[in-house]
Amino acid sequence: MTRKGVIIVPSAMPLQEASDANMVWSSEGKENVKNLENIFHHCSDIVFFSFSFQGGQQASLIYVDGMVDNLQIDEHVIEPLVTRYEQDSEEDGVTVESVRRTLTAVKVKTHTTMQEVVELMLSGMTILIPHQSDTAFSIEAIQFDKRSVTEPDAESVVRGPRDGFVETMQSNTSLLRRRIRSPKLKIQPIKRGKLTHTTINLVYMEGLASEQLLEEVKRRLDNITLESILDSGYVEQCLEDNPYSPFPQLLTTERPDVASSHLLEGRVVILVDGSPVALIAPALWVSFLQSPEDYYERHFFGTIVRWLRYASIFVALLGPSIYVAVISYHQEMIPTALILTMAKARAQVPFPALVEALLMELMFEALREAGARLPKQVGSAVSIVGALVIGQAAISAGLVSAPMVMVVAITGVASFIVPHYNLGISVRLLRFPIILLSGFLGLIGTMMGFILLVTHLLTLKSFGVPYLTGVAPFRSSMMKDILIRQxxxxxxxxxxxxxxxxxxxxxxxxxxxxxxx
Missing domain, CATH: 1.20.5 (Single alpha-helices involved in coiled-coils or other helix-helix interfaces)
Incomplete structure (x- = not known):
């Protein structure tokens, strides 16, 4: 999503020149405070608080209102400096050692650049600037409203953990640390986004993730030149091998247990601050058809459900196409009793099977989107009632036949069995061109569309790894976890x-x- 606007700048002082002048770091702390006041002019949420140390030295505290814990600031910063600050000597003035010795906050760091101070303050850090010093101190006392850890709605399971990633980076990394209590779990932060300065954490297991994979992921992250990053979807689109492919090339999840399992398999997890969706690289086609519940239940259940998913994705992709092809060109393949029943049902339908299928599929997709976008209280009612009412009304009016409604309904149910939403979107989109090929060429068109699709999957890669790894190229060791859940x-x-x-x-x-x- 792109946001464009018009910025009106007075001709007497261009915005870029004023910004560059204020970003200069001075040897006098008082000048630095004035520069910060100019930078954050008309920013009512930025607090500038001036006070005196014990002994008369002046200082200013600068922070974003609503992002810091005022009680911690009072107890660990202001109170010690006002009551217990001891200057090393009158000639030295305010020194770094004397301030560090007085402050009781846990995380205190020094800085001498305006760019660094501004970025830290906007990230929630509290900045202390003594007026007679060339050093600024950043104090971590971050506290802001955040969503509690709850189960992800899109990846719910009957048996398994109930926690999920949230929009706060600290919470997400701690969820991973709780599961993998090993010093080999490495987390490397990267800043991207010229305007948002979004933190992106690269998470991997040292010794399990290959060096080639890590270098490739870092290279692609370094090449991101977006001005704003508001969600992990922005990063995903910049990291894909083939951005024009309809298939997702990074696995997405909101579940810490899923991310942890992939980390232990040698993959890389990418966390974006402000997004509850983690990215996993590389992604294989079979990974999109696996659910965490496969490993929490007994292996018999996991194997049978996995076979059901494989069958369902073929039904969701080719079901309407095969029906259109057989009805239009290959009626001899249908048993006599069944073809007579279907012919009777289609006797009053004025459209060919191709138009009939496209109308029903488009209506089903519209109802699905309406149910997903409306509030939860009415979304499910609209999707279910709409499908029943419109389907029955269309049959009564003679616009579509009952067999077509049944085929579309079975196709829709089969598409819901796909565990990952982004792969389900790909199947829904690819269904329409294959239906068109089937309507014009029959089963030959269906096979042509399927062969083109498989050919594309064979050439697709995720971070240099073939998308169909395990199937093509064939690996017997991986087939044990593809067809059978051991x-x-x-x-x-x-x-x-x-x-x-x-x-x-x-x-x-x-x-x-x-x-x-």
């Missing part, structure tokens, strides 16, 4: 066996290199 204890034994084999192979290679083989 018991947890079998997976651990397999991993230990693979590690032992890798260690033996490495030892053999080392011995051969030393002439001992």
């Amino acid at each position: 018991p947890v204890w079998v997976e651990n034994m397999t991993k230990e066996t693979d590690q032992m084999q890798n260690a033996e192979q490495s030892s053999d290679k080392a011995n051969q290199g030393n002439g001992l083989g």
Whole structure:
């Protein structure tokens, strides 16, 4: 989403020149306070509070109202400086050591650049500037309103954890730390967005994530030149290998347990401040058809449900297309009793099967979007009642046939089984061009659309990793987790066996290199 506006600047003082003049750091703290007042002119939420140290030294506290804990500031900053500040000597004035010795706050850092001070203050830090010093102090006493940790609505499970990511970066990183209590869990912050200065955290497991993957992710993050980043969706669009592909190339999740499991598999998690949706790279096609509940229930249930998802995604993608092709060109494939029933149902329909399918699919998508965008209290009622009423009315009016309504309904239910919403969007979009091919060319058009789709998937990559890894290129070790959800204890034994084999192979290679083989 792009926001454009007109900025009116007085001709006597261009905005850029005034900003550059105020961003200069002075050796006098009082001048720095005046520059900050000019920078934040007409910003009523920026608080400038001046007070005197014990001994008469002047200082100013600057912070954003509503983002700091006033009680901490009073107890750990103002009260110690006013009552217990001891100057090293009258000639030295205010020194960094004397201020650090007096303050009782936990996190206190020094700064000598205006750009750094402005960014920290806008991030919620409290800035202390003594008037007779060239150093500013940043004090962490951040406190602001935030959403509590709740279960994500889009990724709910019957059995599993109920917590989810929120819009606060500190909360999200702590949710990961609670699950992976290892010093190998690394979190590297990166600032992006020329206007928003959004914090992006790169999270990975040291020793599990490959160096090539880390270098590639860092390179792509460094190349982001957006002026504003308000959600992880902005970052996702800048990191994709093929931005014109209809398929998502980064896995998204709001669940800390899902992010943790992918971290332990050697993938990289990207957290964006202000967004509850984490990005996971690289993403494989099979990962979009897996749910965390597959691993929380017994392996029999996980395997059967996984097979059901594979069948459902083909029904959601090709169901209406096959129906249109068979009804229009291949009636001989339908049993006689069934074709007579379908012919009777379609006797009053004035449109061909292609137009009928497109009308019903468009109406179903409109009802789905209406149900998703309306308030929860009325959204479900509109989608369910609308589908029943409009479908029955369309059949009664002779605009569509009952078999077509049933096919569209089955297709819609099958699309809901896909665990990840962004893959479901891709299936919904690709359904329409395949329906058009089927309406003009029959089953040949259906197969042409399917072959083109598979060809695109075979050429697609996510951070250099083939999108269909495990299937093409085929890997027997990965097929154990694609078609069958093995018991947890079998997976651990397999991993230990693979590690032992890798260690033996490495030892053999080392011995051969030393002439001992």
